[in-house]
Amino acid sequence: MDPSRLATGALRAPGRRRANVPEATVARLPLYLRALHVLAEDGHQTVSSEALAEAAGVGSAKLRKDLSHLGSYGTRGVGYDVTNLVEQISAELGLEHRCSIVLVGVGNLGRALAGYGGFASRGLAIDALLDADQGRVGEVIAGLTVQHVEHLPQVVSTGSIGVIATPALAAQEVCDLLVAAGVTSILNFAPIVLTVPDGVDLRKVDLSVELQILSFHEHRKAALTAAGASA
């Protein structure tokens, strides 16, 4: 959110050799990682920027530029070593030491997230489920027992990621609780603008926003074809 802080001096650590990785690049690293896993399972040992870009759904120049921000891990004339690149990207994303994920709000969406297998595969899995509703406390979902939201401080450890899947009205309160418990990275599914202190990273996923964006494009296309028909 405040990119200027990304560039502040603090990271002149002893043996660091790389500059800051641009935000747009970070957002694509998970895509490359996923594509690489598929390639590895297919038995590929190396991959060209062209092929990996294709698998990840981006242009090859973009891919090379992105990877160049992590360092020079390719071999000219050959391509990238799949296993090595998986390791480099995983390291960059901090996926070595599985950080814990706590999910607050076990409604429809929370349940779906808890049961979603996509996380587990790659170093990320939900470790705790919490809810404010006593009626849900004790229920077992995807192998985890739902705890009352008051136990938040006990289930949070350093480096935990918080996921908010509560109704909009409860979201800010839950967010404050997460921050108070020391969480500095939050993913919000509630359709509301949350406020967090400096130093806390907040991302949001808003389903109806996505649909409205598509609605815009659909609307525009309809207008275009109507205009085309009248021309």
Add this chain to the structure above:
Amino acid sequence: MDPSRLATGALRAPGRRRANVPEATVARLPLYLRALHVLAEDGHQTVSSEALAEAAGVGSAKLRKDLSHLGSYGTRGVGYDVTNLVEQISAELGLEHRCSIVLVGVGNLGRALAGYGGFASRGLAIDALLDADQGRVGEVIAGLTVQHVEHLPQVVSTGSIGVIATPALAAQEVCDLLVAAGVTSILNFAPIVLTVPDGVDLRKVDLSVELQILSFHEHRKAALTAAGASA
């Protein structure tokens, strides 16, 4: 994806007065709309760019620039008329004529999406549920009966938006079916890269990608504090 196409000649329609709205602006219009609805319910008749920006979680300069792309709907010295602005943005997003939404894949996530109230409130609601699993066909979720995916052509109408909530392996096939049925706007929740023909808009929501991005920031913060401690 290909911004150049957005700027092609085709839209020189007779009475058009506005230029193209930038993609980044489109992505924020739904946020403004939501904030405006809240303000309207609170009884506000007008709102300043400062106040609306605050409510939407953006800067006021950005908000004004965004709204200026839609036209001049504010009054200097006063602000924006809430009701009017809601109408203008709704029109821009094409939320007048409720376009139908068909959701394919009624697993955990699909169920959650079907039951999610967030859509219904604002011109967008799911109209049909489909699944490839005969065991799920006939089930009633959120007032809708699940139909077999073969009925897709019958439930799709012009301007429909397709939502894919199937497992990754089925997603491309379902996507192809949607495209064949005439859908030109698709929202994909499956963790896989989909290929669509030109002219079809594709957006994706990937939960594990979001978590991995947060993991990166968490990791970076940890590295920073470690470096800070050693300094």
Add this chain to the structure above:
DNA sequence: AACTGTGAAACCTTTCACAGCT
């Protein structure tokens, strides 16, 4: 010959600062 890594150009987005309207 094949392919990476990267300056430079083109493009898009955000921020600033203020002219101009009410």
Add this chain to the structure above:
DNA sequence: AGCTGTGAAAGGTTTCACAGTT
């Protein structure tokens, strides 16, 4: 006086094209 609308500057991202390496 207060606030919008907008050129211009600053910053970030993507694309191009090719030098350099294996």
